[in-house]
Amino acid sequence: GAVVSQHPSRVICKSGTSVKIECRSLDFQATTMFWYRQFPKQSLMLMATSNEGSKATYEQGVEKDKFLINHASLTLSTLTVTSAHPEDSSFYICSPKQRSNEKLFFGSGTQLSVL
Amino acid sequence: QKEVEQDPGPLSVPEGAIVSLNCTYSNSAFQYFMWYRQYSRKGPELLMYTYSSGNKEDGRFTAQVDKSSKYISLFIRDSQPSDSATYLCAMSEGPGGDMRFGAGTRLTVKP
Numbered sequence: 001g002a003v004v005s006q007h008p009s010r011v012i013c014k015s016g017t018s019v020k021i022e023c024r025s026l027d028f029q030a031t032t033m034f035w036y037r038q039f040p041k042q043s044l045m046l047m048a049t050s051n052e053g054s055k056a057t058y059e060q061g062v063e064k065d066k067f068l069i070n071h072a073s074l075t076l077s078t079l080t081v082t083s084a085h086p087e088d089s090s091f092y093i094c095s096p097k098q099r100s101n102e103k104l105f106f107g108s109g110t111q112l113s114v115l
Numbered sequence: 116q117k118e119v120e121q122d123p124g125p126l127s128v129p130e131g132a133i134v135s136l137n138c139t140y141s142n143s144a145f146q147y148f149m150w151y152r153q154y155s156r157k158g159p160e161l162l163m164y165t166y167s168s169g170n171k172e173d174g175r176f177t178a179q180v181d182k183s184s185k186y187i188s189l190f191i192r193d194s195q196p197s198d199s200a201t202y203l204c205a206m207s208e209g210p211g212g213d214m215r216f217g218a219g220t221r222l223t224v225k226p
Contacts, residue, residue: 006158034214041123043203043218044159093158102147102207104214106158 003027006094006107013084014115021079021110023094029074030096034104035067038091047092050077084114118142121204121217130226134191138204138217141185145206145215148180150189153201153219162202163189194224 003026013019023033032051036044048064050056050071058064066088068080077096081088094107121138128134136150147166151159163178165171165187171178177190187206191198204217 004158041221044216046213091156102209102212103149103161103164104205105161106151109156109158111156 002096002105004094004096004105004107006110008110009108010111010113012113012115015085016083019081019084019112021081021092021094021112023077023079023096023107025075025096028096028098030077031074031099032097033069033071033077034095034097035069035077035079036093036095036106038093038109044093081112084112086114088112089114119204119206119215119217122220123218125221125223127223127225128194130194130196130224132194132224134189134194134198134222134224136189136191136202136204136220136222138187138206139185140187140206140215142206142208142215143182143185144208146209147207148178148187149205149214150176150178151203151205153203155200159203196224196226199223 005024007022035047037047038044047062048056048058050069052071052074056069071077091109093109095104119140150163152162153159165178165180168180168182175192179188201219201221203219205214207214
């Protein structure tokens with residue numbers, strides 16, 4: 001399977017601060033990056049989709065100004081949670097994807113806890 | 116009706132049991148079917164991948180797809196405590212299509 005690196009694995013921050021999560025595809029070029037959020041005992045919820053060099057497309061109900069996504073290269077994408085609040089506490093997972101590959105591979109996830 | 120239905124469980128079985136996990140779906144255009152295993156506080160890892168109908172076996176794991184019934188299954192033989200995890204089914208129409216996930220089934224294998 002593909003190697004995906006996601007950092008940090010866990011972050012605790014104060015309300016109002018911003019947090020940046022990095023996702024790297026180490027052995028393939030990701031033309032598309034998916035960002036998911038997962039609440040306890042629930043399935044993955046797609047937040048946004050970004051194609052390299054383009055603006056991200058956000059799912060309904062996801063605030064684009066709060067969750068900033070950068071996908072400037074084929075191997076790196078970042079998700080920045082701006083002015084985080086306790087309700088943003090969740091498990092965030094990235095999934096880089098090759099254009100011609102139907103399989104999805106996932107990062108190890110980032111547990112965000114906002115105090 | 117959700118596009119992909121999966122019983123969330125929880126499912127608890129004794130070690131050595133055969134486990135059957137299932138998903139149903141409504142979109143007949145789905146062609147690619149996957150099963151992911153997710154341990155607590157970790158990202159999902161691809162376990163099985165199947166294209167169209169049929170069976171696929173990998174060690175103790177067997178994936179089945181019945182497109183006529185819109186039903187997919189994952190069987191785990193000789194289940195081990197290390198198999199305790201949440202299992203997610205996923206499917207898509209093709210390489211460019213969106214992936215749709217089931218809710219995930221939480222499995223516990225007791226020693």
